[in-house]
Amino acid sequence: MNTERLAARRLSRRTVLKAGGAAALAASAATTLAGPAHAAEDGTDSVPLDFIVVGAGFAGVTAARELRARGYRVTILEARGRIGGRTWTDTFAGQQVEIGGTWVEATQPNVGRELQRYKLELETDEPLDRMMLPTPAGPKAFTPDDGNARMGAVMSKLFDGSRQYFEKPFQPLARQDLLQKLDRLSLRDRFTELKLSPEEEMLFNGQTAIYSGGSSTQGALTMFAQWWALCGWNVDGWANTTCFRFKTGSVSLLSAMLAEAKPTLMLNTPVTAITDDGKCARVTTKSGKTYTARGVVVALPVNAWNTIKFSPGLPAAHTAATTQGIAVKNAVKLWIHAKGGQGRVYGQAAEGGSPIPLIIPNKKTAEGQLYIGFSVDPALDPNNVTQVRDAVRKLGVDLDIIGIRAHNWGADEWARGGWAFRKPGQLTSLYPDVLNQATSRITFASGDIAEGWSGFIDGAIESGMRAAQLAAGEM
Numbered sequence: 184m185n186t187e188r189l190a191a192r193r194l195s196r197r198t199v200l201k202a203g204g205a206a207a208l209a210a211s212a213a214t215t216l217a218g219p220a221h222a223a224e225d226g227t228d229s230v231p232l233d234f235i236v237v238g239a240g241f242a243g244v245t246a247a248r249e250l251r252a253r254g255y256r257v258t259i260l261e262a263r264g265r266i267g268g269r270t271w272t273d274t275f276a277g278q279q280v281e282i283g284g285t286w287v288e289a290t291q292p293n294v295g296r297e298l299q300r301y302k303l304e305l306e307t308d309e310p311l312d313r314m315m316l317p318t319p320a321g322p323k324a325f326t327p328d329d330g331n332a333r334m335g336a337v338m339s340k341l342f343d344g345s346r347q348y349f350e351k352p353f354q355p356l357a358r359q360d361l362l363q364k365l366d367r368l369s370l371r372d373r374f375t376e377l378k379l380s381p382e383e384e385m386l387f388n389g390q391t392a393i394y395s396g397g398s399s400t401q402g403a404l405t406m407f408a409q410w411w412a413l414c415g416w417n418v419d420g421w422a423n424t425t426c427f428r429f430k431t432g433s434v435s436l437l438s439a440m441l442a443e444a445k446p447t448l449m450l451n452t453p454v455t456a457i458t459d460d461g462k463c464a465r466v467t468t469k470s471g472k473t474y475t476a477r478g479v480v481v482a483l484p485v486n487a488w489n490t491i492k493f494s495p496g497l498p499a500a501h502t503a504a505t506t507q508g509i510a511v512k513n514a515v516k517l518w519i520h521a522k523g524g525q526g527r528v529y530g531q532a533a534e535g536g537s538p539i540p541l542i543i544p545n546k547k548t549a550e551g552q553l554y555i556g557f558s559v560d561p562a563l564d565p566n567n568v569t570q571v572r573d574a575v576r577k578l579g580v581d582l583d584i585i586g587i588r589a590h591n592w593g594a595d596e597w598a599r600g601g602w603a604f605r606k607p608g609q610l611t612s613l614y615p616d617v618l619n620q621a622t623s624r625i626t627f628a629s630g631d632i633a634e635g636w637s638g639f640i641d642g643a644i645e646s647g648m649r650a651a652q653l654a655a656g657e658m
């Protein structure tokens with residue numbers, strides 16, 4: 184960034200101190216505040232806010248905290264009536280459950296640091312009893328060790344070479360020279376290239392299909408290969424990505440971050456337009472109010488960027504990213520409550536084998552067992568017990584379902600997709616540009632465009648840290 188732009192973006196020490204002394208309202212997770220303490224609605228206050236963060240998911244709340252740590256006043260405008268975005272700690276069948284992002288690891292660098300900072304604990308899922316995996320003869324039970332080893336063998340072949348092309352897993356573009364051709368491959372292209380036996384391929388293509396959004400043709404080889412690299416290139420690392428969760432819920436970390444960030448938090452405040460007029464940034468809400476600030480961090484899902492009117496318009500890479508979408512559409516997560524009997528069974532279908540290709544056991548209840556299921560099939564009604572039971576039966580698991588709690592993240596107006604999973608070509612064509620800000624006053628943060636754990640909470644935190652640095656003119 185040139186020095187002129189930097190100077191325009193940095194606040195004077197005097198301004199910062201003045202802001203720090205003002206009565207910024209501390210917002211707790213459960214608080215909806217009537218209005219910002221330093222509201223700069225046009226015509227009512229000539230003092231602009233320091234920064235506006237749009238979106239109170241992990242990326243936005245992290246950016247707010249980091250900007251606050253630099254002495255800036257921050258207002259968060261959030262469309263929903265709650266914080267958390269694609270994370271959502273709630274209750275079902277008498278248990279604390281996560282409707283969105285669930286599993287994290289202390290070894291993920293950003294999550295690990297936050298756990299230590301706020302002295303939060305992780306809870307470990309109980310070990311699996313068995314794994315039901317697809318074979319040409321139908322679903323078959325494997326011991327967890329055997330099942331994971333078989334899947335790991337396929338993953339090793341699929342992602343062979345990733346030690347070279349992702350030699351630095353947290354810097355995905357470090358070996359752009361090796362990635363140019365590879366990044367154009369879908370996971371299906373890679374299966375075709377490998378010519379695995381049907382037995383081998385079907386052990387893992389259900390996972391590549393669902394993570395990609397329905398078909399292995401949709402997802403980039405390099406997306407899953409980067410996760411594999413981040414997991415230390417081994418199946419135990421991959422198994423750990425669905426093992427540990429926040430003991431007090433993902434919201435407990437967000438609440439701790441917010442308590443430190445002390446932003447003015449405005450819930451139920453959807454943003455419709457963001458303008459950088461060369462002197463300041465203006466943010467307009469659905470209710471027609473306009474807030475003025477020195478800078479804006481847009482912490483929305485990439486799929487939602489095109490719901491905002493940006494002036495000047497978004498750069499080409501940002502436009503391409505939001506038009507193509509990064510988070511998978513039609514992503515549904517289901518909590519299934521079943522009477523006892525099947526125990527801690529993991530079920531996985533082959534690609535195209537079931538509208539619910541993956542179930543993972545979670546907590547025990549007084550009546551039985553909770554399972555987490557995933558679907559990307561728009562034809563499935565996730566609240567229809569018969570449809571869900573039939574879909575799970577295709578995994579070789581017969582559940583006596585007594586309750587379902589499902590959320591369709593694709594149909595969620597403020598998410599427009601579930602977990603991030605890049606499409607072929609997106610890493611090399613979009614990342615070099617979308618990682619930077621759109622204008623000198625408009626910066627983007629999202630777990631969908633993290634350099635490391637993209638598609639994970641850790642990536643959202645990483646992206647929020649980076650956005651704060653960019654917004655503060657430090658990069």
Ligand SMILES: Cc1cc2nc3c(=O)[nH]c(=O)nc-3n(C[C@H](O)[C@H](O)[C@H](O)COP(=O)(O)OP(=O)(O)OC[C@H]3O[C@@H](n4cnc5c(N)ncnc54)[C@H](O)[C@@H]3O)c2cc1C
Nearest residue numbers: 238240241242262268269284285286454597601630639640
């Ligand atoms: C079903 C599912 C399962 C997942 N599982 C895991 C997992 O196990 N582990 C893991 O680490 N990650 C998981 N993830 C991914 C993880 O949840 C996300 O990567 C992360 O939460 C994204 O955070 P974010 O802040 O970038 O975006 P979001 O959480 O989406 O935050 C964006 C915020 O912007 C708000 N917003 C949108 N439009 C507007 C507007 N116009 N005006 C104002 N506000 C607006 C939204 O309401 C939202 O609060 C999962 C995601 C899903 C959907």
